[in-house]
Amino acid sequence: MxxxxxxxxxxxxxxxxxxxxxxxxxxxxxxxxxxxxxxxxxxxxxxxxxxxxxxxxxxxxxxxxxxxxxxxxxxxxxxxxxxxxxxxxxxxxxxxxxxxxxxxxxxxxxxxxxxxxxxxxxxxxxxxxxxxxxxxxQEVHRLRYALASLSPREREVLDQLIQGHYNKNIADTLGITQRTVEFHRANIFEKMGVSSAIELAHKLGRLESRE
The missing domain is CATH 3.40.50.2300 (Response regulator)
Incomplete structure (x- = not known):
């Protein structure tokens, strides 16, 4: 229906x-x-x-x-x-x-x-x-809104993720625990509507090409 x-x-x-x-x-x-x-x-x-x-x-x-x-x-x-x-x-x-x-x-x-x-x-x-x-x-606007909704710490974790860094490396770089990285990673994936860092990088790449 x-x-x-x-x-x-x-x-x-x-x-x-x-x-x-x-x-x-x-x-x-x-x-x-x-x-x-x-x-x-x-x-x-x-x-x-x-x-x-x-x-x-x-x-x-x-x-x-x-x-x-x-x-x-x-x-x-x-x-x-x-x-x-x-x-x-x-x-x-x-x-x-x-x-x-x-x-x-x-x-x-x-x-x-x-x-x-x-x-x-x-x-x-x-x-x-x-x-x-x-x-x-529609998808471009949704992604832009999702990016705008990320917290400053989530943006830092996102930047590390799309560079291919693992959770432990991100934790060491940002001075936070690996568990905290996993928490932010889960929030980022939910807000951006993705299930992996690779999918996230692809979507951000398409978004950048539209700027």
């Missing part, structure tokens, strides 16, 4: 309730599935909970918010290897920051006040792009 895929979602992040409700009504009326967030941290918690199993989504992100502003939320989304296109909503004074964010990987920005049809068209373009990208790169 097959299940229908989760619907594409537009995430609206704005601390102004009127703006959130207005955008939600507009996009819902055009047939989009919408979720709204009053703060960036709430969206980030949702993203962390996905654990790399990405849905087809686009983020409309206000630049001026508190306690985390739009740029800080965007930076954390990138750190989580979240592949969703981010479209910034900016006031006139934020255009410079929005342009810098686009150069740093954001999808686009719209300066307030914006025309409804322009916003809907940009969202549709971003959604089409993420659907095409994720269809081809």
């Amino acid at each position: 097959t299940t229908n895929p989760a619907p594409s979602t537009i995430h609206i992040v704005d601390d102004d309730a009127d703006v959130r409700d207005g955008l939600a009504w507009l996009l819902d009326s055009r047939g989009h599935h919408v979720r709204t967030w009053a703060q960036g941290e709430a969206l980030l918690e949702h993203v962390r909970g996905l654990q790399g199993h990405w849905t087809h989504s686009v983020v409309l992100l206000d630049m001026r918010m508190a306690p985390l502003d739009g740029q800080q939320v965007f930076d954390q989304l990138k750190a989580l290897a979240c592949p969703w296109p981010v479209l910034f909503l900016t006031g006139h004074g934020d255009v410079g920051m929005a342009v810098a964010a686009v150069k740093n990987g954001a999808w686009d920005f719209l300066e307030k006040p914006f025309q409804d049809n322009v916003l809907v068209d940009r969202v549709a373009q971003a959604l089409a792009a993420v659907q095409a990208d994720m269809g081809a790169n």
Whole structure:
């Protein structure tokens, strides 16, 4: 029995309730599935909970918010290897920051006040792009998220593993017990979805080739 895929979602992040409700009504009326967030941290918690199993989504992100502003939320989304296109909503004074964010990987920005049809068209373009990208790169995004979720010690053990070192050698190099190495090794394999160091090296090699 097959299940229908989760619907594409537009995430609206704005601390102004009127703006959130207005955008939600507009996009819902055009047939989009919408979720709204009053703060960036709430969206980030949702993203962390996905654990790399990405849905087809686009983020409309206000630049001026508190306690985390739009740029800080965007930076954390990138750190989580979240592949969703981010479209910034900016006031006139934020255009410079929005342009810098686009150069740093954001999808686009719209300066307030914006025309409804322009916003809907940009969202549709971003959604089409993420659907095409994720269809081809789901595993790449999952691996990037898994790498981002590793602790600093797990990254050290991983670096030793892909060099072909044995547990005892890794323990001696890092100044930890062999049992601790085995513990970290098991966590790394689980997070990366592999069963051997060779499989891990192959997956990381394919990931590096896509950078």
